[in-house]
Structure formats: structure tokens, C-alpha cells
Amino acid sequence: MQMPARCSRKTGEPPLINGWIPYLGKALLFRKDAFKFLLDQQKKLGDIFTVHIAGRYITFIMDPFQYVYVIRNSKQLEFHEFADKMASKTFDYPALSNVKFPDLKENLHRIYQYLQGKPLEIISDHMMKNLQDIFEWKCSQATDWETEKMYKFCCSVMFEASFVTLYGRVPAADGRKVISEIRDKFIKFDASFPYLAANIPIELLGTTKKVRKELIHHFLLQNMTKWLGGSKVVQARQDIFEKYELLGDYDKAAHHFAFLWASVGNTIPATFWAMYYLLRHPEALAAVRDEIDHLLQSTGQKRGPTYNIHLTREQLDNLVYLESALNESLRMCSSSMNIRISQEDFVLKLEGDQEVSLRKGDWIALYPQILHMDPEVYEDPKEYKFDRYIENGKKKTTFYKAGRKLKYFLMPFGSGISMCPGRFLAMNEMKMFLFLLLAHFDVELGENKAVRLDNSRMGLGILLPDTDIAFRYKLRSLRN
Numbered sequence: 001m002q003m004p005a006r007c008s009r010k011t012g013e014p015p016l017i018n019g020w021i022p023y024l025g026k027a028l029l030f031r032k033d034a035f036k037f038l039l040d041q042q043k044k045l046g047d048i049f050t051v052h053i054a055g056r057y058i059t060f061i062m063d064p065f066q067y068v069y070v071i072r073n074s075k076q077l078e079f080h081e082f083a084d085k086m087a088s089k090t091f092d093y094p095a096l097s098n099v100k101f102p103d104l105k106e107n108l109h110r111i112y113q114y115l116q117g118k119p120l121e122i123i124s125d126h127m128m129k130n131l132q133d134i135f136e137w138k139c140s141q142a143t144d145w146e147t148e149k150m151y152k153f154c155c156s157v158m159f160e161a162s163f164v165t166l167y168g169r170v171p172a173a174d175g176r177k178v179i180s181e182i183r184d185k186f187i188k189f190d191a192s193f194p195y196l197a198a199n200i201p202i203e204l205l206g207t208t209k210k211v212r213k214e215l216i217h218h219f220l221l222q223n224m225t226k227w228l229g230g231s232k233v234v235q236a237r238q239d240i241f242e243k244y245e246l247l248g249d250y251d252k253a254a255h256h257f258a259f260l261w262a263s264v265g266n267t268i269p270a271t272f273w274a275m276y277y278l279l280r281h282p283e284a285l286a287a288v289r290d291e292i293d294h295l296l297q298s299t300g301q302k303r304g305p306t307y308n309i310h311l312t313r314e315q316l317d318n319l320v321y322l323e324s325a326l327n328e329s330l331r332m333c334s335s336s337m338n339i340r341i342s343q344e345d346f347v348l349k350l351e352g353d354q355e356v357s358l359r360k361g362d363w364i365a366l367y368p369q370i371l372h373m374d375p376e377v378y379e380d381p382k383e384y385k386f387d388r389y390i391e392n393g394k395k396k397t398t399f400y401k402a403g404r405k406l407k408y409f410l411m412p413f414g415s416g417i418s419m420c421p422g423r424f425l426a427m428n429e430m431k432m433f434l435f436l437l438l439a440h441f442d443v444e445l446g447e448n449k450a451v452r453l454d455n456s457r458m459g460l461g462i463l464l465p466d467t468d469i470a471f472r473y474k475l476r477s478l479r480n
């Protein structure tokens with residue numbers, strides 16, 4: 001729903017920033033560098049303001065102490081309607097209308113239980129096994145120094161391992177090739193993702209429409225039934241779709257494709273950044289490798305391509321240096337905007353008797369990247385400090401701003417009702433990837449160039465690197 005232009009403010013409404021171009025408002029400036037744009041507005045107008053962006057009125061809440069009032073108000077501030085609309089258009093399935101598909105949304109949400117608790121342990125074990133298979137193959141190739149591009153490497157390993165874990169192994173003789181073809185199409189589609197999210201018609205995006213159709217076709221039931229050993233979560237989604245007669249075969253396949261995107265679209269770049277920052281910081285690399293070697297030794301496990309490494313949930317959880325290094329890279333590369341939509345005209349009560357008047361259809365946005373880069377919360381926020389999330393050898397979970405303890409200090413996975421259901425699996429997957437990489441290989445950068453964040457998907461999740469970078473790896477001697 002697009003809002004008519006607003007000529008006047010009502011009492012209690014925050015300051016409004018209107019662009020001089022009708023309809024577009026401040027869209028161009030926001031798209032160019034949302035982070036800088038928001039900081040500039042905050043300096044001028046304070047912690048709450050409304051921006052007219054491409055026909056929408058978005059009220060930004062910049063003060064992290066106010067986040068909780070937005071996050072816990074899931075009754076008047078809705079999320080799913082917006083997300084479903086965007087996802088159905090991007091991934092080409094029919095909107096999740098409750099009239100046409102009663103309870104489909106709720107049913108799909110219920111099965112996120114397969115990404116938590118005991119089922120999480122099972123799926124994480126499968127992921128570890130699949131990662132090891134790929135690393136074993138990499139090991140056989142890397143008896144001497146082997147050079148590869150880092151993003152390409154992370155993408156190929158994480159895509160294949162995630163695909164096999166979630167959807168199963170493609171049993172044909174050329175099974176790996178089939179997965180790498182899907183991956184290559186996925187990369188092409190993903191490059192257009194920010195444009196699709198910005199509502200640019202897919203017809204204007206070159207071959208994207210064709211690539212998306214081909215990708216979706218891979219997930220037709222007749223193909224998926226051939227894949228072996230997939231996950232419970234995907235099987236449960238399949239079972240649910242079968243109950244809806246009005247969902248066509250293509251629609252179901254499109255849903256599976258959307259889930260694939262959710263499961264790797266952020267994980268791949270996040271894995272890249274975690275690896276990149278570790279290799280850029282030898283002291284971080286040494287500390288994390290020490291922790292890994294120590295865990296292997298203390299559990300009597302050998303490293304080397306032919307040994308199976310098993311990590312329990314507790315062991316993964318207790319890798320505090322690895323986790324801190326991972327969190328630190330997530331802090332630096334994540335940029336997801338948390339959006340809610342006002343369901344009615346109402347006054348949102350905030351801390352300290354503050355209130356904001358909102359109109360039905362207004363968007364409310366939290367932009368945690370500002371918090372992640374706030375020098376009052378994180379000293380030298382542009383610097384990578386691998387042990388930022390460690391205190392006295394344990395996980396550090398208390399962060400302060402202006403002397404007050406923050407409830408929210410790291411939000412790469414969103415918040416409240418829109419929080420990522422795959423967050424525990426994602427953390428495990430990235431830890432396991434780094435664990436195996438450092439257990440098996442000596443690794444170093446192969447080029448001396450700075451890789452920066454590509455800002456074109458600001459607000460949409462993990463930012464991609466602006467360029468790829470070479471790195472070298474070689475099988476570690478079993479003695480050191």
C-alpha cells in the first residue's frame with residue numbers, strides 16, 4: 001500500500017524528511033549510502049524521524065534503548081505481511097493469502113522447530129559430515145600450496161554442504177556437477193536480489209527471469225524425490241505443501257527455492273568475512289587455531305583428512321574464541337533493516353514518557369548497523385578485534401552505551417517476530433567450516449589488497465565483498 005503525499009504533520013508525529021522529487025522522496029540518497037544518510041539525519045533531527053522513501057513513510061528509531069518498545073509490540077506493529085509480499089514477488093510464488101491458503105504461513109512457521117533443540121543437533125551433525133566430505137576432497141588436492149579465490153571457495157564449499165544437508169545428495173554419477181550448476185545459477189540470481197527487493201520489475205533485469213525459472217524447475221517434486229538423505233525441515237515443508245491443492249507444482253518448487261536462498265544467501269558472505277578477517281589478523285588466527293587444536297587434543301581426536309571429527313553441541317558452544325571472532329565479523333558486515341508496519345493509527349509509547357504518533361500503513365524501522373558501528377558501544381568500531389566478545393575467558397554479553405547496559409548489542413539475525421529461524425544452524429555451520437579449514441590447512445592471504453563492503457544490499461542482510469581475493473592453503477603437517 002503506497003501512501004498519499006503528506007503535506008502536514010499531525011501532533012506527535014516525528015520530523016519528516018521529504019525529498020524534492022515527488023514519489024521518490026529521499027530514495028536515491030538512501031540507496032546510495034543508507035548508513036551515512038541515517039547518521040546525517042540523526043545529527044540534525046535526533047533519534048526519531050520519518051523519511052519519505054519511494055512512496056513510503058518510514059520512521060527510523062535510532063536509539064537502541066527504544067528498540068525493545070518496537071520489538072515487543074507485535075500486535076500493532078506487524079511484520080509478516082510485508083515480508084510475504086516481498087518474498088512472493090522475489091521468488092515467484094503466490095502470496096500467502098489466508099483465504100486461498102488457510103494457515104499456510106502458520107504451518108510453515110511451526111516447522112522452524114526442526115532448526116532448534118535436538119533436531120538442530122541432528123542437522124548440524126549432517127552438515128559437519130557433508131563439510132568433511134568436501135574438505136577431504138580439498139585435502140587430496142592440496143598436498144602443496146593451492147591458490148583459490150576466497151569468496152569462490154566459501155561459496156562452493158558452503159553451497160554444496162548446505163544443499164546436500166537440506167535437500168539431499170543428487171545420486172547421479174554427475175551429482176556434484178548438478179549441484180554446482182544450481183550454484184552458478186543461484187549466484188546469477190543473487191546478483192539481482194537487491195534490485196528485486198527494491199521492486200524493480202524482473203523484466204528489466206536481463207536474464208534474471210529465465211535463471212529464476214530454471215532454478216525453480218530444479219525443485220519440482222519429480223527432481224526432489226530423487227535426492228537422497230535430505231533434512232526433516234525440507235521434508236516437513238514438502239508435506240505441508242501437499243495439503244494445499246491450490247498450490248501448483250511450480251509454486252511449491254518456488255517455495256523450496258526461497259528457502260534455499262534464505263539458507264545460503266547470507267551464510268556464504270558471512271563465512272567469507274569470518275575467514276577474511278581471520279587471515280588478515282594473524283593474532284586472531286593463532287588464537288582460534290590454538291583453541292581448535294586444544295579441543296581436538298583434549299577429546300582425543302586426530303586431525304587429518306581421513307579422520308572423522310565429531311563436535312558435540314557443548315563443544316561447539318564452548319569455542320569462545322571462534323565464536324567471538326565470528327560475532328565480530330558479523331558485527332562488521334551485517335546490515336539488515338528490521339521493518340514493522342503499523343496496523344492502525346496509534347501512539348507508540350517509548351521509554352521516558354516519549355511517544356510517537358503513527359498512521360496506519362507507516363513503516364517503522366530499526367537499523368542495527370548503526371548500533372554495531374556506534375563508538376559509544378564498541379570502541380574503535382571500524383577495527384576488527386577478534387576477542388571483543390570475550391571477557392575473563394568467557395563469552396561477553398554485557399555492552400553499554402552512555403553507562404547503561406544494552407539489551408540489544410548484536411543483531412545480524414533480526415529481532416522479535418522477524419528473527420531468523422536458522423540462526424543457530426547458521427552459527428554452527430560457519431563454526432564448523434572454520435574449524436575444519438583451520439584444523440586441516442595452513443592458510444594465508446595470497447594478495448595484499450583491501451576488500452571492502454559492497455553497499456548495494458544495505459538493509460538487506462550480510463553485505464557482499466566489493467572484490468574477491470586470492471588465498472593459499474596447504475595440508476598442515478600432522479605434527480604441528
Ligand code: HEM
Pocket residue numbers: 083259262263264266267270334336337338339412413414417418419420421422423425426461462
Ligand atoms: C549468517 C547467516 C544468516 C543470517 C545473517 C540470517 C539473517 C536473517 C534475517 C535478518 C532474517 C529476517 C529477515 C527480515 O527481517 O526480513 C532471516 C530470515 C530467515 N532466515 Fe536467516 N539468516 C542466516 C542464515 C539462515 C539459515 C542457515 C537458514 C535456514 C537453514 C535461514 C532461514 C531463514 C528463514 C526461513 C527466514 C524467514 C523467516 C520467516 O518466515 O519469517 N537463515 N534471516
